[in-house]
Amino acid sequence: MQVPGPFEYDRATSVEHAIGLLERRGDAARLIAGGHSLLPMMKLRLADVEYLIDINDLHDELGYVAVEPGVVRLGALTRHRELLESDELAAVLPIFRDAERVIADPVVRNRGTIGGSLCQADPSEDLSAVCSCLDAECVVRNGSGQRVVPMAEFHRGPYETAVGDGEMLVEVRIPLHSQSSSAFEKVERRAGDWAVVSAAAAVTMADGVIADARIGFAAVGPHTVVIPAVSELLRGGTPGDQLYERAGALAAEHCEPTTDMRGTADYKRHLVRELTRRTLRRSVRRIADGRS
Known part of the structure; x- marks a missing residue:
C-alpha cells in the first residue's frame, strides 16, 4: 500500500x-x-x-485567460480544461488546444493547472514545451513584490525551477506577433500517456519568408529543449518540405534522448525529425489560412 x-x-x-x-x-x-x-x-x-x-481556493484570483493587445496572460491556476475550451485563446495561440487535447485524461484536465505543470518541471511535460517555444515569461511573486523569469531560465533541471522558498508562480505571459501561428504534435504509447516525444512550434512570417521560429521538445533530454541552431536555420528561409527536413535533421542531431521503456534513443530522434516537420508545416499553413 x-x-x-x-x-x-x-x-x-x-x-x-x-x-x-x-x-x-x-x-x-x-x-x-x-x-x-x-x-x-x-x-x-x-x-x-x-x-x-492547498491553493484551490485561489482559482478566482489566479484562474484566467486574458488576451490583450500584444500579449496573452494566463493565471497560474488556470485549469487544463479552461485552456482547452477557450476559443479566445485558440484564436491567437492554437497550439494550446492542440496540446490540451492530448494531455492526460478528463479527470486530470479538470483539476490540473498550467502553473502546476510548469512547476513540476518534468522533462516530459507537454506545456513546458509549448511555453518554451512561445518564449513565455513566468511571473513569480514573493512577500516583497514580483519578478519576471523568462521561460528559458525557469527550468533549471529535472524537477527544479527558479521559484525559490517563499515564492509562487502567479502568471504566465506570452507575447503575440502578427503573421504568426503555432502547432503541437505528440507521440504517446496510449491515449493520455506521457510523451514518447512531443514537439511544439511557433512561426512568424514576413514577406513570404520565415522571420522567426522556435521549436520546443519534451521527453528528449533532462529538461525541455529549445534548440537555437534550428531557429537560426529557419530564419530567412522559404517555407517548404526541404527546409522542414533540414530543420528536423538538425533538431535530431542536437537533442539528447535516452533509451527507456517508451522507446530507443534512435526511435526518439526519428520522432524529433518527423514532429519537427509536422509542426512547422501546420504552423505555416495556419498563417496562410489566416489562423493565428
Missing part, C-alpha cells in the same frame, strides 16, 4: 496568505492544486513534504 509520510495541511485563502505560509515554512512546504504529480510522488516517498498548502 502506498502511503505518504506524515505532513501538516493548510488551505490558503489568498495569494498573500499562501506566500506568508511559504515564507514561514521554507523548503519544507509545497503548494498543491491538482496534485496529480505531487501526490503520487509523496505516496512513493519520492517527495518528502512536511507541509502542504
Whole structure:
C-alpha cells in the first residue's frame, strides 16, 4: 500500500496568505492544486513534504485567460480544461488546444493547472514545451513584490525551477506577433500517456519568408529543449518540405534522448525529425489560412 509520510495541511485563502505560509515554512512546504504529480510522488516517498498548502481556493484570483493587445496572460491556476475550451485563446495561440487535447485524461484536465505543470518541471511535460517555444515569461511573486523569469531560465533541471522558498508562480505571459501561428504534435504509447516525444512550434512570417521560429521538445533530454541552431536555420528561409527536413535533421542531431521503456534513443530522434516537420508545416499553413 502506498502511503505518504506524515505532513501538516493548510488551505490558503489568498495569494498573500499562501506566500506568508511559504515564507514561514521554507523548503519544507509545497503548494498543491491538482496534485496529480505531487501526490503520487509523496505516496512513493519520492517527495518528502512536511507541509502542504492547498491553493484551490485561489482559482478566482489566479484562474484566467486574458488576451490583450500584444500579449496573452494566463493565471497560474488556470485549469487544463479552461485552456482547452477557450476559443479566445485558440484564436491567437492554437497550439494550446492542440496540446490540451492530448494531455492526460478528463479527470486530470479538470483539476490540473498550467502553473502546476510548469512547476513540476518534468522533462516530459507537454506545456513546458509549448511555453518554451512561445518564449513565455513566468511571473513569480514573493512577500516583497514580483519578478519576471523568462521561460528559458525557469527550468533549471529535472524537477527544479527558479521559484525559490517563499515564492509562487502567479502568471504566465506570452507575447503575440502578427503573421504568426503555432502547432503541437505528440507521440504517446496510449491515449493520455506521457510523451514518447512531443514537439511544439511557433512561426512568424514576413514577406513570404520565415522571420522567426522556435521549436520546443519534451521527453528528449533532462529538461525541455529549445534548440537555437534550428531557429537560426529557419530564419530567412522559404517555407517548404526541404527546409522542414533540414530543420528536423538538425533538431535530431542536437537533442539528447535516452533509451527507456517508451522507446530507443534512435526511435526518439526519428520522432524529433518527423514532429519537427509536422509542426512547422501546420504552423505555416495556419498563417496562410489566416489562423493565428
